[in-house]
Amino acid sequence: MRMDLRELIVSPGKSEDFEFELDREGLTFDGVLKYLTPITVRGRVENHAGLLKARYDIEADMLCQCARCLKEFSRTFRYEGAAYLTGELEDEDNEDYYLLDNGFADLDEIARDAMIFNFEPRVLCKSDCRGLCPKCGKDLNEGPCGCAEDLDPRMAALSQLLEEE
Ligand SMILES: [Zn+2]
Ligand SMILES: [Zn+2]
Structure with missing residues (x-):
């Protein structure tokens, strides 16, 4: 989702909510057999004295296969994160900063990055699976x-x- 923030960016103290379904294309992970629900992203962009901060949470139900016992099980993936949206990037290496495109934010990119960076490399049915x-x-x-x-x-x-x- 591209979010129009041209008004919010000039309105310190204001905020705007968003909710969308993230395209699952390319979001495949080891141990995930399929998605059982759409990937839902909900959040809010706040203008803190001119700095835009997006808080969001991502949720999706998935059918998984344990890397150790191979059992299939369903689970809900949840991730809460935050990102800053800025007109120009000063620190290119800071992964929490995202560039606005003429006042629009690419929320898909933020949510996709969050899932890719935070999905566990080995899916287990329980942490002490034998x-x-x-x-x-x-x-x-x-x-x-x-x-x-x-x-x-x-x-x-x-x-x-x-x-x-
Ligand atoms: Zn297991
Ligand atoms: Zn045996």
């Missing part, structure tokens, strides 16, 4: 599989040798 046994494939969240005990004594000796090396 994953699958590499030998029998059992989901270790449901209990131990007994592979460790079943290990052939000769294999056990071999694996111990390998570990010592």
Whole structure:
């Protein structure tokens, strides 16, 4: 969404709300199988003594697959952020500053950046997911599989040798 801020930029103390659905094109992440809802972005741009600050939150339901146990689960991605909107960039490296284009803000760019920078690299069903046994494939969240005990004594000796090396 392109937001017209030409009036707000000359109105210190005023604010303007926004809400839009972000195009999901290109917003694919490892571990996300599909989106279950549109990506909704809600927020407000405030003029603080001439400086425009956008606060926003992003929300979307997703069908995910755990990187460890491969279980599918749905979750709600939420992110709250803020960005400054300015006529000219003084510090090019500051990722929280965005350039206005003739008084318009590119809110899509801000929301897309926020998702890309803040999406976790490994999606897990829970932070302490135990994953699958590499030998029998059992989901270790449901209990131990007994592979460790079943290990052939000769294999056990071999694996111990390998570990010592
Ligand atoms: Zn898991
Ligand atoms: Zn096992």
